[in-house]
Amino acid sequence: MSRIGVFVCHCGENISRTIDVERVAAEVGKLPGVALATDYKYMCSDPGQNLLKKAIQEQKLTHVVVAACSPRMHEKTFRKAVESAGLNPFLCEMANIREHCSWVHENREEATAKAIDIVGMMVERVKKNRILPAITVPVTKRSLVIGGGIAGIQAALDIADCGHEVILVEREPSIGGHMAQLSETFPTLDCSQCIMTPKMVDVANHPMIKLYTYSEIELVEGYIGNFQVTIKKNARSVDENKCTGCGVCMAKCPQKKIPNKFDQNIGMRTAIFVPFPQAVPNTPVIDRDNCTMFKTGKCGVCQKVCGPGAVDFEQQDRLVVEAVGAIVVATGFDLYSIAEKPKGSPIKGYGEFGHGKIPDVIDGMTFERLASASGPTGGKILRPSDGREPKQIVFIQCIGSRAREKGISYCSKVCCMYTAKHTMLYHHKVHDGQAYVFFMDARTPGKSYDEFWRRSIEEEEAVYIRGMVSRLYQKGDKIVVMGSDIAVGVQVEIEADMVVLATAVQPQKGADILAQKLGISYDKYHFYSEAHAKLRPVECATAGIYLAGACQGPKDIPETVSQASAAAAKVMTLFSKDQLEREPIVARVRDANCVACFACKKVCPYGAVEEKEIRDRQGNLVKVVAYVNPGVCGGCGTCQATCPSKSVELDGYTDEQIVAMIEAL
Amino acid sequence: MTKLSYSYYPGCSLHASAGEYDLSTRELFKKLKIGLTEIPDWFCCGATPAHNVDELLSLSLCAKNLELAEKIEGDLAVACAACFSRLKTTQHVLAENEVKRVQVEKAIDAPVHLNGSVKHLLDILAHDLGLERLASSVSKPLTGLKIACYYGCLLTRPTDVPNLDCTEAPTIMEKVIESVGAETVAWTHRLECCGANFTLSRPGVVLQLTHSILESAKEAGADCIMVGCPLCHGNLDIRQKEIESVYSTSYGLPVFYLTQLVGLSVGLSVNKLGLGAMMVNPLPLLKEKGIL
Numbered sequence: 001m002s003r004i005g006v007f008v009c010h011c012g013e014n015i016s017r018t019i020d021v022e023r024v025a026a027e028v029g030k031l032p033g034v035a036l037a038t039d040y041k042y043m044c045s046d047p048g049q050n051l052l053k054k055a056i057q058e059q060k061l062t063h064v065v066v067a068a069c070s071p072r073m074h075e076k077t078f079r080k081a082v083e084s085a086g087l088n089p090f091l092c093e094m095a096n097i098r099e100h101c102s103w104v105h106e107n108r109e110e111a112t113a114k115a116i117d118i119v120g121m122m123v124e125r126v127k128k129n130r131i132l133p134a135i136t137v138p139v140t141k142r143s144l145v146i147g148g149g150i151a152g153i154q155a156a157l158d159i160a161d162c163g164h165e166v167i168l169v170e171r172e173p174s175i176g177g178h179m180a181q182l183s184e185t186f187p188t189l190d191c192s193q194c195i196m197t198p199k200m201v202d203v204a205n206h207p208m209i210k211l212y213t214y215s216e217i218e219l220v221e222g223y224i225g226n227f228q229v230t231i232k233k234n235a236r237s238v239d240e241n242k243c244t245g246c247g248v249c250m251a252k253c254p255q256k257k258i259p260n261k262f263d264q265n266i267g268m269r270t271a272i273f274v275p276f277p278q279a280v281p282n283t284p285v286i287d288r289d290n291c292t293m294f295k296t297g298k299c300g301v302c303q304k305v306c307g308p309g310a311v312d313f314e315q316q317d318r319l320v321v322e323a324v325g326a327i328v329v330a331t332g333f334d335l336y337s338i339a340e341k342p343k344g345s346p347i348k349g350y351g352e353f354g355h356g357k358i359p360d361v362i363d364g365m366t367f368e369r370l371a372s373a374s375g376p377t378g379g380k381i382l383r384p385s386d387g388r389e390p391k392q393i394v395f396i397q398c399i400g401s402r403a404r405e406k407g408i409s410y411c412s413k414v415c416c417m418y419t420a421k422h423t424m425l426y427h428h429k430v431h432d433g434q435a436y437v438f439f440m441d442a443r444t445p446g447k448s449y450d451e452f453w454r455r456s457i458e459e460e461e462a463v464y465i466r467g468m469v470s471r472l473y474q475k476g477d478k479i480v481v482m483g484s485d486i487a488v489g490v491q492v493e494i495e496a497d498m499v500v501l502a503t504a505v506q507p508q509k510g511a512d513i514l515a516q517k518l519g520i521s522y523d524k525y526h527f528y529s530e531a532h533a534k535l536r537p538v539e540c541a542t543a544g545i546y547l548a549g550a551c552q553g554p555k556d557i558p559e560t561v562s563q564a565s566a567a568a569a570k571v572m573t574l575f576s577k578d579q580l581e582r583e584p585i586v587a588r589v590r591d592a593n594c595v596a597c598f599a600c601k602k603v604c605p606y607g608a609v610e611e612k613e614i615r616d617r618q619g620n621l622v623k624v625v626a627y628v629n630p631g632v633c634g635g636c637g638t639c640q641a642t643c644p645s646k647s648v649e650l651d652g653y654t655d656e657q658i659v660a661m662i663e664a665l
Numbered sequence: 666m667t668k669l670s671y672s673y674y675p676g677c678s679l680h681a682s683a684g685e686y687d688l689s690t691r692e693l694f695k696k697l698k699i700g701l702t703e704i705p706d707w708f709c710c711g712a713t714p715a716h717n718v719d720e721l722l723s724l725s726l727c728a729k730n731l732e733l734a735e736k737i738e739g740d741l742a743v744a745c746a747a748c749f750s751r752l753k754t755t756q757h758v759l760a761e762n763e764v765k766r767v768q769v770e771k772a773i774d775a776p777v778h779l780n781g782s783v784k785h786l787l788d789i790l791a792h793d794l795g796l797e798r799l800a801s802s803v804s805k806p807l808t809g810l811k812i813a814c815y816y817g818c819l820l821t822r823p824t825d826v827p828n829l830d831c832t833e834a835p836t837i838m839e840k841v842i843e844s845v846g847a848e849t850v851a852w853t854h855r856l857e858c859c860g861a862n863f864t865l866s867r868p869g870v871v872l873q874l875t876h877s878i879l880e881s882a883k884e885a886g887a888d889c890i891m892v893g894c895p896l897c898h899g900n901l902d903i904r905q906k907e908i909e910s911v912y913s914t915s916y917g918l919p920v921f922y923l924t925q926l927v928g929l930s931v932g933l934s935v936n937k938l939g940l941g942a943m944m945v946n947p948l949p950l951l952k953e954k955g956i957l
Contacts, residue, residue, distance in 0.1 A: 351834020352856070405824040406833070471833075473853035480853075 009043035033195035064438035087341035140325035149177020151330035151549025158568030160208035174279035176212035183371035223632035237286035242310035245282035249302035267376030280434035312415030333550035390497030400504030423462035585635035593647035600639035670700030676748035683895035685939025703783035727755035746894030806846025813887035814838035845930035852885035918945035
């Protein structure tokens with residue numbers, strides 16, 4: 001016979017205002033199996049927990065029901081209390097009479113009746129609870145960081161500084177990401193390269209960081225603490241161990257007119273190249289699509305001039321497998337290209353703004369390269385079309401962002417600030433120039449951000465026009481910008497020399513494919529989803545995978561760095577134990593009933609279902625059944641609901657428990 | 666291939682100032698063997714005045730016309746951009762707003778039909794008939810004729826209502842006319858407003874707007890302009906002489922309805938296309954290009 005203790009919480013007045021808690025305790029106390037039913041003002045407080053622990057010991061309770069708030073809030077608290085009193089924590093259940101009852105009802109009589117029902121159901125349920133032993137899995141104390149921008153670099157350095165090995169994988173030939181492309185950074189106007197490149201060097205020199213550049217994630221297997229990651233090292237055509245980074249190969253390469261993606265295609269590079277002089281590693285890559293040797297089989301100049309003989313035309317793509325315990329995803333963002341509607345995308349293009357057709361209509365990142373001292377113009381603001389200095393420049397914000405009719409409804413968050421910065425940089429470099437900004441709202445919530453924006457207007461003479469632009473067109477060597485000034489209520493036409501579009505921040509291309517490899521979820525824009533928007537902002541719902549930076553949503557540098565350090569802290573929390581204990585709420589397959597249809601395998605969002613062979617004593621195959629790997633199972637219960645032969649049960653949520661609850665009603 | 670057949674809502678303009686649009690539409694459809702049955706007893710869609718004064722009136726006028734159209738088999742073909750816009754707007758509003766739908770049903774004393782498809786002629790030519798079939802009907806390709814396709818305001822706006830093509834960077838007109846052998850020009854003012862019915866109340870504003878449209882077409886090297894709206898046509902064609910005199914310039918840009926140009930390509934005669942009704946005489950241009 002069960003001896004159940006029921007503890008009804010007042011939650012200050014949160015519950016007792018609407019529910020007669022004493023009556024709930026009295027009524028529930030009459031149920032068979034209930035040995036004790038009592039109430040207290042704050043069950044979660046120290047005296048409340050002590051009351052519970054004392055009752056377990058004195059009354060020899062076998063099960064506990066705490067009628068209080070949502071289990072999301074305090075289930076862990078009470079299970080811990082129950083455990084410290086010597087009971088298996090999974091023999092404690094919570095009846096949610098706050099969120100599900102007192103907060104949503106007004107009538108005291110009805111709410112009390114409902115609370116009695118809710119608690120009664122949990123009493124019947126807890127009778128069927130089994131002792132669940134904790135599941136432990138070993139932890140491999142190495143981590144993978146995907147993406148070598150500022151987010152990935154920060155996370156990798158933080159983890160490595162704690163003494164744990166980090167595998168840092170970057171798709172491009174150099175780490176640095178978008179931050180390495182920036183000129184100055186808001187709100188202090190310090191040079192991006194000056195604060196970024198030392199960190200890149202730290203990564204290269206760190207004994208605990210293993211760097212894979214020009215590499216991609218091919219396959220991810222395993223689960224928290226025990227991932228196997230296959231990395232594809234693209235053929236660099238240059239032996240990293242032999243190359244000294246002298247740069248002679250680049251100086252001699254005859255192909256010199258290839259648009260450099262790092263310079264937003266306004267600067268040129270050679271076929272054997274490093275994307276920028278401060279690249280890490282300082283090892284060139286041969287762009288095989290544009291290399292004369294690869295196209296015609298004749299040239300090989302770089303190989304001839306290379307002293308150490310590092311150039312290797314025969315090099316192949318290579319797969320390497322690394323075992324890691326945690327993964328930080330930091331794949332960052334890309335800017336929305338407005339020239340054309342991307343094929344197959346729900347996002348519509350901005351043909352009316354002429355980006356991609358009118359050469360002097362550029363995006364914000366291209367302006368960064370123009371303004372950068374290491375950029376293709378050496379930091380001079382010059383028009384891509386004719387190299388003249390623009391005397392009238394128009395900045396247009398919210399291109400793509402906050403434009404539901406174009407397919408994106410979110411705010412890209414960084415554009416207001418970087419446009420204000422652009423007007424300053426422009427004013428510093430073109431003294432007789434005039435900058436205009438078309439904007440919807442100025443969004444500047446950050447430390448010293450609003451002051452920075454005001455400065456662009458008050459001290460740096462930018463003219464801000466509240467309103468949007470309907471159309472741009474080329475007229476002679478000018479660009480006519482037609483817009484409206486809604487503050488004054490007039491149509492505005494500006495003949496500009498150059499137009500800069502603050503295009504929307506989007507996740508990196510292929511973010512969805514990587515998410516599918518990792519088994520993490522993403523939203524309709526392909527930004528990765530955190531486990532909880534407020535309380536678990538750096539963790540994925542998939543255990544052992546963490547998020548840093550703009551791959552989760554648009555972010556500026558300070559926020560990205562904060563999140564990267566937070567992700568590193570989460571990894572360190574995981575690595576602080578040798579064995580990982582996880583909640584034993586996992587699905588279990590009854591081998592005898594399983595008909596091997598593998599419907600469960602198809603629906604499992606965690607990839608936890610495997611095929612298991614059952615053999616007799618002679619080793620003959622009897623049947624194949626589904627097997628849920630307890631290390632991977634997330635305990636969502638989808639398999640249980642799907643199984644047509646009712647062979648899967650989720651521990652802690654068995655059919656028997658659910659039916660008992662329904663019968664109690 | 667099944668025979669295409671439509672109910673037809675000409676709208677008031679096509680029975681008055683835009684008679685040649687009506688004529689050329691009927692002749693073109695006959696030639697392309699597309700059925701076209703005028704809705705019996707149709708009436709005004711309300712155009713701009715109705716929805717400016719009374720939304721319920723505007724919606725009800727269109728809803729009643731839509732109900733009349735239901736009685737004829739086939740989707741509803743509309744030539745006038747304004748009628749097209751009003752009918753599509755009505756469908757859109759009534760589908761989204763239950764309260765207004767009930768009001769309109771009471772006003773027209775009939776259930777509202779929202780299932781029928783309302784199609785602009787461009788949609789029918791480009792998608793239902795298809796550009797390939799259209800191209801195969803061509804007997805006199807418009808080779809060498811450089812056309813500025815003028816969309817005006819209503820064919821594509823607002824987003825999500827007409828759903829004819831991309832709101833701000835459409836290509837459907839260009840595709841249709843290129844498929845019959847013409848050349849199109851890239852120009853800046855193809856989606857600007859012509860001033861519409863302010864042509865009567867504020868002619869000065871309209872002259873300014875149409876002037877910049879004509880200038881832009883001329884600068885882009887167009888021989889003529891193609892439109893799909895009677896009001897745009899009126900402002901660009903009927904007013905062209907006046908614009909030229911006010912701005913002391915000369916355009917000489919014939920303004921065709923799309924059905925007239927497509928009609929020429931499938932071999933319809935000058936009379937069947939009402940080319941005589943155009944204020945800017947197109948015949949010298951067409952002769953020069955060897956199309957006539």
